[in-house]
Amino acid sequence: MAESWSFLDTFEHNFRPLVVIEFAKGTKEETIDWFTKRIVDKKANGGAQLLVKPLVTENGNENIYLVGASHLRLLLGAETVGLVKECNDNSMRTFTYSSRKTFKDFADDNHNFLTMAEGQYIIKHELENLRAKDEKMIPGYPQAKLYPGKSIVRRLLTSGVLVQIFPLHDREELKKLRHSWYGRVKVGYQPLDEIRCYFGETVALYFGFLEYFTFALIPMAVIGIPYYVFAWEDYDKYVMFATFNLLWSTVILEVWKRICSVMTYRWGTLLMKRQFEEPRPGFHGVLGINPVTGREEPVYSSIKRQIRIYLVSLPFVCLCLYFSLYVMMIYFDLEQWALDYHEENESNFSSLMLFVPSIIYAVVIEIMNRIYRYAAEFLTSWENHRLESSYQNHLVLKVLVFNFLNCFASLFYIAFVLFDMKLLRQSLATLLITSQILNQFAESLLPYWLQKRHKKRMKKRMCSLKTDADLSLVEQINLEKEMGTYFGTFDDYLELFLQFGYVSLFSCVYPLAAVFAVLNNITEIYSDALKMCRVYKRPFAEPTANIGVWQVIFYAVHVLHVTRSNCFIPLLLKFGNSVMLFSPCFKLYRTIFFFLLFFQHLLLAIKFIMAFVIPDKPRDIQIKLAKLEFESLEALKQQVRATDMYNSEK
């Protein structure tokens, strides 16, 4: 063990390993040599000009390489990726090497000017931008074709030569972060800025949203409690509750945009320019000319893709939806059976039995959601989208439609066809609570337990019983490379989305929904934090300026909420079941119905006006952005003016 340490010590003094590259076992010498040469080669020769060292353990070279970069190289890389940093005058500006002195905390010897996560992001960007020049294939692997401009790393990954590339954890920093995040029992905000420094903007923004959303649900939960406790079921109390819910969820979504822009302005990502999007790694096709770039690259006919989408994926999704509805009908049969059983032999056991169908159904829903998720991923990747963003959009659409129907169809059916308020409440509670428990277990606790067991075994094998902090680099890398990969925030947002659906669409029949959501979210913060710090490999930081498509999706649920106006449910359940079955009340019913229609329109109007009145960005951020825009326009004008004068004097 000590040998490997001493080996690492002989590295150049400024070499700090940031990113780990793992080749497949038995990768040809020739390939590794060619690839590492390209990594260290000068930019002018088409290299990445980074530093690379093999990791040598007691078993000899294990095909693992460490990548780092000199301080200067990272600064130049920061300019290439367009990082935005804070200046001495507190404004945020795009970093350029020539203006480096104007940035806050910049000093030639301050190697912490860029965070480790930023360094790793830069290295990832540089590695992915290593492009083939004249090579027709990867040396040693004739079947792995290359063409000018193809990203070498992506080809290596898809052909299985590279097993993985992942950024290293920083044990010291992680310990500090863990401590301030969930180490001590305290009431307070999460250390979002530290999370951002360590995990990047996408992850930090998810935790920011989770925290914000939890706080935002508290008023709903607080107001819901008396409704539950005192069983307030008068019509006017319900309308008040529903109205509050509706307006409050408008406010929540509008205010989030402001909070998000404040955070991302501080982090610099609000100002980052969008980069040109390269094809996603899995994209394949025959070699052709890209009409946009004019370069050679694989081309896949858009019509073929459309055919795959509309003739295969769409029918498949419809079939799944039908299947989900079929399962729902089985659930209602079970429910009926349990009810009959309870009526025949009334006992404690039989009244417990009443809950069993709901619980089974909740578990089945979760399982179906998970299976469908794999199918959706497979189908979407088979659709062969050129861009990651288009892949993501199609995946999100597929998964959301199914999950939404799967989770909410039974509730809608109970509310609007069966008119059974008691059953609706009971199903809602069971579904909500069961799915929350299942989720937290499957997502964090189970992997954590597996991970812990694995670590223990590893340590035993290494015959050492040190604490985490004492782990050597080799041990650390061996541990980390076996950890699971964090596939992004998709599943976490999906869970929040379903929760938002339960709370906003049905909370007026079951006011405790918001309470359970708040409780769940509080534990969710801790379990997700645990998952990030303990269970998964460190993810590469992903700069982002907002929560993207999820903002739109939460907004869509909200619009559905408005149009379906949950004032209807209690009214109809109440009147539909009892008073209204004799005729003189019909006129009353009609009047109330139209009052509601009017009320709904009024709410809609208030909603629109609120969205209009609450600006998306706080005033000071607006001014700062306007200032930057003004400066760039002025610079452009100066340039034009100079040309003007030059030309007119000629």
Next chain:
Amino acid sequence: MAESWSFLDTFEHNFRPLVVIEFAKGTKEETIDWFTKRIVDKKANGGAQLLVKPLVTENGNENIYLVGASHLRLLLGAETVGLVKECNDNSMRTFTYSSRKTFKDFADDNHNFLTMAEGQYIIKHELENLRAKDEKMIPGYPQAKLYPGKSIVRRLLTSGVLVQIFPLHDREELKKLRHSWYGRVKVGYQPLDEIRCYFGETVALYFGFLEYFTFALIPMAVIGIPYYVFAWEDYDKYVMFATFNLLWSTVILEVWKRICSVMTYRWGTLLMKRQFEEPRPGFHGVLGINPVTGREEPVYSSIKRQIRIYLVSLPFVCLCLYFSLYVMMIYFDLEQWALDYHEENESNFSSLMLFVPSIIYAVVIEIMNRIYRYAAEFLTSWENHRLESSYQNHLVLKVLVFNFLNCFASLFYIAFVLFDMKLLRQSLATLLITSQILNQFAESLLPYWLQKRHKKRMKKRMCSLKTDADLSLVEQINLEKEMGTYFGTFDDYLELFLQFGYVSLFSCVYPLAAVFAVLNNITEIYSDALKMCRVYKRPFAEPTANIGVWQVIFYAVHVLHVTRSNCFIPLLLKFGNSVMLFSPCFKLYRTIFFFLLFFQHLLLAIKFIMAFVIPDKPRDIQIKLAKLEFESLEALKQQVRATDMYNSEK
């Protein structure tokens, strides 16, 4: 007369008058001298480097000046305003003087490379950008204060020294345009490209939208006719009609975006960069520092503005809305009175009398709309918005809310409170037809007649009876300066908006609404064309890439349409009045209601999916835009790479 012509002949050969400046009678010599000197002065000295000549008529100098520019100056100006033109390789690019040879039809002696409207736009831009340097006030007018950076023209206009600035008509071109636009009786498209060349993009886009909208209404009209003729009132036929309407209006709005982007790409405005927005002319305040630009300019506290908006404008608007509802109730009293009268003495006269209240109400609505418009303009300008765009938004919001309520409240009331299908149809027809007739008369025919009378008197006074083409420049200017000013497309879009409201919200109870809308729009095209060519001064061209806020507003009506789902109306009217008043049908009613709710959600889903599936821009335009973006990113990268290499070799 001949003298003035000969006087003009002595102008430099390349002087072509483009824009007319009219000073107030009795403006001091000193002021005019100072201003004209600034206009002709070199850019380097803060001038506009344009050409300017006084217009001398038989009555001597009438304080009218003509502004032109050399060809070179216009080309440089085109670069300054960022005009986008077609290149030799058919791509659209921002014009720069240095790359002028790559543009289609460019030749040093081709003075038609820029259209006359573009030349006028450039001159307007240059004049408005004449800014005060050290002047503290306008020479000769100590009360008209200036500060560094203040636009001189705007101050001259607000202090009344300048009466108006307007672009000259081009008699030849106008005659050609008139001929191809509405001169011959033909079925076909409008010459949108020629309209754009003559009047600019904003006007052309309005006519494009009007034409598109008319074509889009034809299917609705065609389908509506059999419903009217055969009086199909079965429920299922109505649902089909309403469903078709809903989906069709989704398609209309989505497809318009595509058509609009194709047009504005061809015109170059889709690619034009947004300019930094200066304060609007009417904006006033105490001198302070603008936080964005850091320059001295009038500053007006945002809180004061908020107070004016929420404590004065908002209550005033609410009061007007209340008043409008009050008038509506009077209308219903009148309606009742007419009905009673008809029942008492049944005759032809009395059945005609039934229509009188609706006609009176329609006229009153029109009058109220027009009065309110003035009040809204006054209030919005009193709110003292800094930017023209914010002024426009607040004005549009005020006017729309009132007009919408004013026009539709009575119809909603009839539909949802009175449940009187016959009255609804009758009111709808009367309102729609009366308002269309009134509008066309007040907007085009009356001004045209006034204008014609004025022209005759002018000609008599000048004792000459020449045709239009023979008019001398002096006569032309004297005629044009007295013409009305076209205040932009606001009123025209407003009219279309109300029409869209009638058609989409109520066409399922009165299927002929679409037919009347189509007929109205066909005459509207001709009367608006007449108005543009004959009644008003030529407006300055305004480059624009889309119909802006109106796209959002049409979309909002559409969303309202979806949520209110007009399938409801016929159902409720039918069942509400007859069959449903005895009790066994109540369950049926409930079932149908929930079927409808489900159906509405299905429609909503289809709508969202359609909006997702139909891209906003056609594929070829997307590719062209992506190509431009890619090129600019590549250029940036090249630049960064050069710095990189330079720095790393150091």
